[in-house]
Amino acid sequence: MTSTTTTQRSDAPTISDLEATPEETIANPFAEAGLNLFGLKGEPKCAEEYAAILQDYAETNVINIADYQDGCREVLAAEPEYLPSFNDAEILGTEPEGFAEFLGREATLLVGEMWGARDRRNTLDGDWKSPTMTWGQWIGGGVGSGNAPAWGFSRHPESKNKAGPCIVLGSSVGGARKAKAMTSMAAAGLDVDSGAKLDDVLETIEELGLFCIVYTSYNNGTTGLELKRDEVLRKLKVARDPTEAEIKQYLREFDKNRYEESFIAGCSISTQKKQTTEGVKIILDTPPLEKFRLIFPLETPVKLIDLADTQQASLDLWEDKITGLAQNVLGIHFDTSCTDPSRLFYTARHPKGSEDWYAAVVMGTPLKFDD
Numbered sequence: 001m002t003s004t005t006t007t008q009r010s011d012a013p014t015i016s017d018l019e020a021t022p023e024e025t026i027a028n029p030f031a032e033a034g035l036n037l038f039g040l041k042g043e044p045k046c047a048e049e050y051a052a053i054l055q056d057y058a059e060t061n062v063i064n065i066a067d068y069q070d071g072c073r074e075v076l077a078a079e080p081e082y083l084p085s086f087n088d089a090e091i092l093g094t095e096p097e098g099f100a101e102f103l104g105r106e107a108t109l110l111v112g113e114m115w116g117a118r119d120r121r122n123t124l125d126g127d128w129k130s131p132t133m134t135w136g137q138w139i140g141g142g143v144g145s146g147n148a149p150a151w152g153f154s155r156h157p158e159s160k161n162k163a164g165p166c167i168v169l170g171s172s173v174g175g176a177r178k179a180k181a182m183t184s185m186a187a188a189g190l191d192v193d194s195g196a197k198l199d200d201v202l203e204t205i206e207e208l209g210l211f212c213i214v215y216t217s218y219n220n221g222t223t224g225l226e227l228k229r230d231e232v233l234r235k236l237k238v239a240r241d242p243t244e245a246e247i248k249q250y251l252r253e254f255d256k257n258r259y260e261e262s263f264i265a266g267c268s269i270s271t272q273k274k275q276t277t278e279g280v281k282i283i284l285d286t287p288p289l290e291k292f293r294l295i296f297p298l299e300t301p302v303k304l305i306d307l308a309d310t311q312q313a314s315l316d317l318w319e320d321k322i323t324g325l326a327q328n329v330l331g332i333h334f335d336t337s338c339t340d341p342s343r344l345f346y347t348a349r350h351p352k353g354s355e356d357w358y359a360a361v362v363m364g365t366p367l368k369f370d371d
Contacts, residue, residue: 086361087140088348089154089215093206093363102211102366103136107186107297110168110177114344119163128168128175135297139213139361151347153213153295156359159349162218166344169295170304179315182341185302188367189345190326193217193291194333195263201294202360204330210296211366215348215359217291225284227255229273232282241272247284258333263287292358293345296325299366304341315341321369 084091108130112123141152149165150157168177170185192201198216205212227250233239235254236246244267251264263286271283307314319339326334337343350357 087152087154087359088156089139089359089361091363092202092360093211094209095363096209096365099211099363102297102299103139104134106132106134107138107301108132108171108184109138109186110170110172110175112166112168112177112344113164114166114346115163123177125177126175128172128177130171130175149349153215153348154359154361156215156348156350156357158352158354159218160352162346162349164346164349166346168342168344170301170341172342177342177344179340179342180311182304185298185304185318185341187298188296188322188325188369189338189343190294190296190322190330190332191217191335191338191343191345192294192326192332193289193335194257195260195287195289196332198290198292198358201292201330201332202362205294205362205364208329209364210362211364212362213295213297213360214362215293216350216357217293218346218349218351220291220350220358221288221356222291223286223288224270225267225286226274226276226281227284228278229280229282242269242282244269247282256336258336260333263289293348294330295345296367299368302369325367 110128110130112128113121114123115121137152139153141150141155144150144157149159151165168182169187169189170182172178172181172183174181198214202214205214227247232242232247232250236242236250238246242250247269248264248267251259251267252261266287268285269282270285271281274281274283302318304314304318305311307317318341322339323336326332348357348359
């Protein structure tokens with residue numbers, strides 16, 4: 001997997017050293033978008049502080065792969081690449097024309113918290129908030145303070161568990177989080193935990209030239225699967241312990257995640273019957289599973305009610321588009337519950353001390369819904 005952190009060199013050349021124009025620095029599109037960085041108290045920094053931060057960022061976040069002596073840029077084989085970064089996220093891809101302008105466009109998303117079934121901290125239906133900010137601000141976010149974690153798509157803070165702040169990629173009527181209450185979608189999201197390799201998916205996105213926000217899930221890299229035994233037997237139409245071949249058939253044909261064949265091939269049965277608080281499970285040994293989320297900002301927000309004559313037809317069309325994005329455009333399997341426009345995505349976070357996490361902003365053209 002791509003490195004989870006980006007090392008910065010203390011002797012990184014400045015912008016003047018490279019004789020680079022502002023357009024050649026990765027900070028430029030974020031600066032043009034008027035990105036708002038927040039201080040420890042959650043208050044926006046003043047313009048002078050903001051300008052200084054961006055200047056420091058521009059001078060220390062450059063690609064250091066060349067020998068600049070005598071004005072040449074001959075790549076040194078022994079010199080490592082230092083990818084530019086923004087907060088915790090690597091910046092990948094190539095900046096297309098109009099990218100900075102798009103980062104300045106506003107997007108309305110639902111935000112709330114989910115902590116588990118019947119937890120009193122859960123945001124109730126009707127209480128989800130719908131702030132409107134520019135894409136640059138959604139990406140930049142702000143630092144954490146006190147009990148408030150850092151937020152923003154370019155940040156990947158430590159957390160005690162996966163539960164907590166989450167986001168829905170559109171707006172709704174009355175702060176409700178259900179499919180039929182959703183009014184407009186600002187982005188398309190995919191939850192990928194099917195065995196697809198993050199590096200391969202990143203390469204595909206870059207080749208397609210698409211704008212995408214990427215971050216690993218809290219349980220990225222975990223091994224093992226638990227399957228509900230009764231459901232497995234019912235789907236396979238057997239009344240005995242399933243064979244390993246049958247378990248692989250179940251994963252291939254019936255599991256909602258539709259795992260990649262390379263992942264299925266590495267699975268084996270560990271325990272046929274294990275009693276849990278949620279019922280009897282079949283336990284599988286598996287290869288490490290890369291789990292990550294892909295968020296594709298839409299060039300133009302989609303008003304769901306205008307997609308078809310009936311609401312159900314509109315929701316069906318949205319489902320088809322999300323499925324097509326995963327399977328036909330990216331060539332991957334995904335969690336099919338993402339086809340629900342009210343699907344929530346936990347914001348990025350990872351266990352304390354973990355090094356198995358990653359975040360990236362892939363510069364590119366925003367996704368067009370009609371393509």
